[in-house]
Amino acid sequence: MSTAVARRTLAARPRVELVDLVIWVILAALVVANLQLNPSFLELDNIYFTFGSALALVLAAMAAGLVMLIAEIDLAIGAVMTLANVCIAAWAPESLPLALLLGSAVGVACGLVAGGLVSFLRLPSIIVTLALATVWGGVALYVMEKPGGAAPTELVDMILGPVPLIACVAVGIAWSWFSRTKTGRRIYGLGSDELAAYLSGIPLHTTKLIVFGVAGLLLGWAGIALTAVTGGGDPLVGNPYTLQAITAAVLGGISFQGGRGTLWGAIAGALVLVLITSVVQLSGVSAFYQGVVNGGLLVASVALSRLTTGRWLPLPRIAIASRKGSEDGD
């Protein structure tokens, strides 16, 4: 009984462990590797360019990580980004403010739908987001049947300048503040143990809704960044981002079981993925290996974190989206 009580203590503060710092070491190593292959890698223009091409994934990884913090999962990441992308390209090809507004609105709307279904109707997020991915994909096809449209020129110019770098740092700092607010603490509490969070009076529905809403906003922004990079709309453009964003979040030390990790880790994870891609390209390895590298990294990073934390023993704990309460005393 006493252990059960101890287990129910909320981890309200984001815990940073040594393992979480590994990702930054890997990031540094990749910067060195890139510098070896491309001496101008650390020139200002190139740094801007790197962040410009990474921004969409950074934001998507933050969204994936945020949802994972409350032990849910979002498999509609790519679809939401696609929807934001085609909406901008179809309806706001001229005006920058309209494009920003439209992207954010689409993202938040999609996020709230998913959040509502998961929190109020208590549906498992994995199937909800899989099904919503189909729905958003279909809506995107209605908006734009085949690649076309355009992005506002100011938006395209922006992605080449210092804006993406500033944006990455700004969202990171915003997260540092947000995670220390009451809502931020509640997110960690909810993620570590939903039942305990419920028993201590955390408003579960509202918190989940906020998480999905904010994640949706981030995905809308990711869609805007993606539009700036591609310069047009494409009803299939976001697809690869679902896997990559989750990989980045997992690489960055955010636990799939919820309640562990910070979104700075997700940012680092996303940058690591982008830099690995550029190393693979610069060193002339076939692009076919990209999928192998991405998938392998995802699995390897989880396996590694299991090994380093000593939790690798074959115990029968194979529940997905586990209600932690149902694992009592395990």
Place this chain on the structure above:
Amino acid sequence: MATERALGGGLARSGFPRPRLTPVATAYLVVAGLAIVGQIQSSSFLSFNHVAVLLGLTAVLGIASAGQTVVILSAGIDLSVGALISAADVLAVQWMHGDDAQLWVVLPILAIGAAIGLLNGLGIALLRISPLIMTLGMASIVGGFVLVVTSGESGAQPAPALEDAMTGKFLGLPGTLWAWIATAVVTVLLLRLTRFGRELLALGSNARAARLAGVSPTWTTLGIYAFSGLMAALAGIVLAGFTGTGAFGIGEDYTLLSVAAVVIGGASILGGRGGYVGTIAGAVILACLTDILTVADVEAAGRQIVQGVAILIILVIYGRERRLRTVS
């Protein structure tokens, strides 16, 4: 908690009337409803020929869902199904090269499918990687390796014998349907009559109790995912024979569809509840929906939306989790 699971959802939600219809019965009612809608829409919907063709078209999904059913019953999920179907499809076409003498490559392809499933199982059982992450990563790895092995060329044609078998008819039924029937019989017997079937259900409803009762979580998990990989590979081969081409990404949609078929068929995503008989209804519902919408001239985008919404509606009907208020 454990007793609550064992007693079933009806008792857990005390205060609510016990639902009269099981999810499986509801799923078959939906099938009947869709059949009536289809019949009203076009008078030949329920003719023997149309039903046979429709079921033949559903076979690939049905076979892939057999593996997914077994995985979901054990409280896991397999998101590598689509990638494996694509892989088996492309490899079958590449290696057969339109030559009947090369028909034997079916065996190594099935073995590859089972082996990849086994790898999933190893990661999940031994490294305790969550099934979602493990199979998602594996999907990407398999997709990459297929590109590498085939150098990005999908070309050629399957063995004519395979193509004839899958597109032809025997005793009035399409070849793909026979493949599905065989799979269905094996899967239902596996779940109902074998020790493995009982063990994976036990594992799915309460992993801890199952272990205490002598179920080996490691071996059972390995078997579960190997079976799913095997079924996905089989679905890919059937697809290759049926379409007569190999195409990268041809199987992608089947990941969502197979999960959807299982869930619509009344299985709980949390494991332990459901069965393949329900999944068959789930697959047929998805096929009927597509068929009816296609006849009604709804374009692909619209069909996609309706499919997603239908999955959500069915989830709302019987896929909801318990209120925390009723826990412990």
